[in-house]
Amino acid sequence: MTRTAAAFWLDSPGHGVIRPVDLPEPGPDDVLVRTLFTGVSRGTETLVFQGRVPRGQYAAMRAPFQDGDFPGPVKYGYLNVGIVEEGPAALLGRTVFCLYPHQTRYVVPAAAVTEVPPSVPAARAVLAGTVETAVNALWDAAPLIGDRITVVGGGMVGCSVAALLGRFPGVDVQVVDADPARAEVAAALGVGFASPEDAHGGRDLVVHASATEEGLARSLELLRPEGTVIELSWYGDRNVPLPLGGDFHSRRLTVRGSQVGTVAPARAGSRTHADRLALALDLLADPALDALVTGESDFTELPGVLPRLATGALPALCHRVRYGTPR
Known part of the structure; x- marks a missing residue:
């Protein structure tokens, strides 16, 4: 039986919807993750939501697990924290961060998730990106x-x-x-x-x-x-x-x-993208960083929240999205 989840899609510039999506069957090197929180980056994500990605930057701005193409329909996002429900034994039940869009559950290669340290609450880990x-x-x-x-x-x-x-x-x-x-x-x-x-x-x-x-x-x-x-x-x-x-x-x-798509030249010879993300997660042990999360809403509210974030009607630094029972 095909398993499904719910995902937020930018249907067209300025208009988002939640749609059901079919989940692939996890392979031996994959994980099935149930999302706990995602974060909305007011800079990049609101520009994407407004359809303001220049045509010449479509490839450069593509998110790692993006579905669809700019300007839309497109499933876009990259601040996701969840629990591993299926996969390698070492990751089962672990809280992980992944550069995945706003979706209730998803399947990705195990190598694409980074374990969140015990010292970092899942709600704060959305700041990792x-x-x-x-x-x-x-x-x-x-x-x-x-x-x-x-x-x-x-x-x-x-x-x-x-x-x-x-x-x-x-x-x-x-x-x-x-x-x-x-x-x-x-x-x-x-x-x-x-x-x-x-x-x-x-x-x-x-x-x-x-x-x-x-x-x-x-x-x-x-x-x-x-x-x-x-x-x-x-x-x-x-x-x-x-x-x-x-x-x-x-x-x-x-x-x-400076931009995050490539490791800075000063460290490119000695650090990988995975090293950089693991360091970011370690740094999130500082509770002072909770000040960067200035709003929160339920996943089901996201089609109404993103337009307000894009126009500034809803002011926020990082807006956190919480997930209830997976669909």
């Missing part, structure tokens, strides 16, 4: 002890970067965001906060994650001579002007892109 992005960004940025560092953009990715930077000895970390409500999150993470107008200047390093041209311009203004901006924002189909006049050349500033 975002903390992995932050790990990669810091491998690219290579901060030094005593650095003065600003993170422009206090969203899910920016706050994850700030949380990890706050653990570096002697580093002065300031989150800059136009939303004063982000000050509370920064305080929970143990880092400073400022509005764009009041941000500290003379910074050794600025990590930009606001996905706005104003944020990128302000990032350049905050640097000391020969400082570097690490650009984490993904702009979808928008063209973003970059102010390269003024002090850009005379102060010898640098803008360097």
Whole structure:
């Protein structure tokens, strides 16, 4: 008898539905996972939901277990935590993280799941993909002890970067965001906060994650001579002007892109994607990171929740989706 599950699909830009899906029979090297929680990344996922993936980026933006194609119908997502119900004995009953979309149960190769450490609650483990992005960004940025560092953009990715930077000895970390409500999150993470107008200047390093041209311009203004901006924002189909006049050349500033699709060059020879994800999960033992989850809803509510997240009507850093009885 064919087993089924329920999955969230982007039917067309701006419109999502929950559909039944047939599950394949697990092979000897597969696992059947029952989902406990998924997370919605407000940056990438809302751009996908709005149909704003540029045609030239369809292949690069494809999620590991995506079904369908951009702009839709497409099953998209990559922050999934569940329990292994069938599979190799070593994984049975284990809580695992997988780069899988929003679906009640699923079958994947056992190698595609990463066991969540006992020190990390399943509800917090949905942040693993975002903390992995932050790990990669810091491998690219290579901060030094005593650095003065600003993170422009206090969203899910920016706050994850700030949380990890706050653990570096002697580093002065300031989150800059136009939303004063982000000050509370920064305080929970143990880092400073400022509005764009009041941000500290003379910074050794600025990590930009606001996905706005104003944020990128302000990032350049905050640097000391020969400082570097690490650009984490993904702009979808928008063209973003970059102010390269003024002090850009005379102060010898640098803008360097970083993204999680490949392991940062500084670690590519010694770390794999699996190593990076395992490190991210270990780092999630810190309960302060619970501050990054700012909303929660049931899986059945997702078709109504994602439009509100995409427009900003429902503000959130990471929005967590909880799953009841599997279907």
